[in-house]
Amino acid sequence: MTDATVPPMTRIQQKNRDLILQSALEAFSANGFRGATIDQIARLAGLSKPNVLYYFASKDDIHKTLLTTLLDMWLAPMQQINAQGEPLTEVLGYVQAKMQMSRDFPRESRLFAYEILQGAPHLTQILGGGLRDIVDRAVAVLEDWMDKGQLARTDPRHLIFSIWAMTQHYADFEIQVRAVLGPGRDPVQEGAAFLDALYRKLLTP
Amino acid sequence: MTDATVPPMTRIQQKNRDLILQSALEAFSANGFRGATIDQIARLAGLSKPNVLYYFASKDDIHKTLLTTLLDMWLAPMQQINAQGEPLTEVLGYVQAKMQMSRDFPRESRLFAYEILQGAPHLTQILGGGLRDIVDRAVAVLEDWMDKGQLARTDPRHLIFSIWAMTQHYADFEIQVRAVLGPGRDPVQEGAAFLDALYRKLLTP
DNA sequence: CGTCATCCTGACCATTTGGTCAATAATGCC
DNA sequence: GGCATTATTGACCAAATGGTCAGGATGACG
DSSP states (O other), rough: OOOOOOOOOOHHHHHHHHHHHHHHHHHHHHHHHHHOOHHHHHHHTTOOOHHHHHSSSSHHHHHHHHHHHHOOOOOOHHTTTTTTHHHHHHHHHHHHHHHHHHHHHHHHHHHHHHHHHHHOHHHHHHHHIIIIIHHHHHHHHHHHHHHSSSSOOOOOOHHHHHHHHHHHHHTTTTTHHHHHOOOOOOHEEEEEEEEHHHHHHHHHH | OOOOOOOOHHHHEEEEHHHHHHHHHHHHHHHHHHHHOHHHEEEEEEOHHHHHHSSOHHHHHHHHHHHHHHHHHHHHHHHOOOOSSSSHHHHHHHHHHHHHHHHHHHHHHHHHHHHHHHTTTTTTIIIIIHHHHHHHHHHHHOOOOOOTTOOOOOOOOHHHHHHHHHHHHHHHHHHHHHHHHSSOOHHHHHHHHHHHHHHHHOOOO
């Protein structure tokens, strides 16, 4: 019954779809969904507009594909928290990993920020489903550590919110951060040091 | 030479300009600048599109007016930090004030979030100018308190970033927060309690 | 080399949207 | 009431934009 043998996916397809998604990431993250145009994406990819629409059914399709493709990568660090590891190390490692992503993938960060601001039209299912499960798992681990006295007690969910908020801030509001800090500084590096100290102090039992 | 006696500004003008700005806040904060249309703003205001453009020169003009009008209100809490007050109380009060704004003015919060994400095309001057000065003043106060040993030492600027990040998170990413917390909870109230504990622990000498 | 599927494009279309304008209606004021 | 100023609108425009399509170019492959 099942198995439609999906598609062959030629080398050209692979290459061009990747190219388009890359360009779309650039465009969407800079201007938001409405602000980006297919023309712009096509130009960035070095393709014609109809050609872009040959690989994707619509602008919306590109956007949705991009979001779902990148979501896994975005949530990966939290899933890598090791319940058998040293609690403080694990949490601080997670913070640093998220911070690293702010530096390395600011466009992805902005893409998600726009989506959530918009009301998450494409992610509502995932928000209430997969994301919640992933968070719940991490929360269980954190609570276990707190029960054992290996971590100072706090609300684990708001702890996670705080980590998300701060790490995203350095990516999404980079302009503001730079404006306040002035030139010649490395916001993310400084931020990483600050957050390490902050969470160390907060979570040390 | 100077003094063009500006404008009289009739009662109708006052009322309609206010109406339009209110409607524009609704539209821009929900859909971003590009996503909102003059038609939509006009409909929300119960006016015709040309009538909206009678009061404002362009869509851009509405947006800029809105941003600059609301910026003062947005930055007010930080300017109310009292250098003569009890340090911890002052900082925690600032956090609570910002949190209160997340609850009471989420649209304003999103408006600024969109603007910064976009690269702050309308606020660049203010970011590098007024904002920086305001922050510097607060930083001076914080550093003074730290020097006197009344506040634990941290980077004051990143401390401020963290407050901004967290308080804005509850407004701008409300959907995500609600999805993770589940129904029947009050994110902002819980967040306020969490942040109070966090900063108390971080800043108590 | 032939042929079949994949790939690509110019031209085109409908809709949306920011903005204009001349004409009309209210309003304020003497 | 009469007149000047202010408000308001329907009709209209040009540009931008998402998307279509028929036909041509370019591969893959026996």
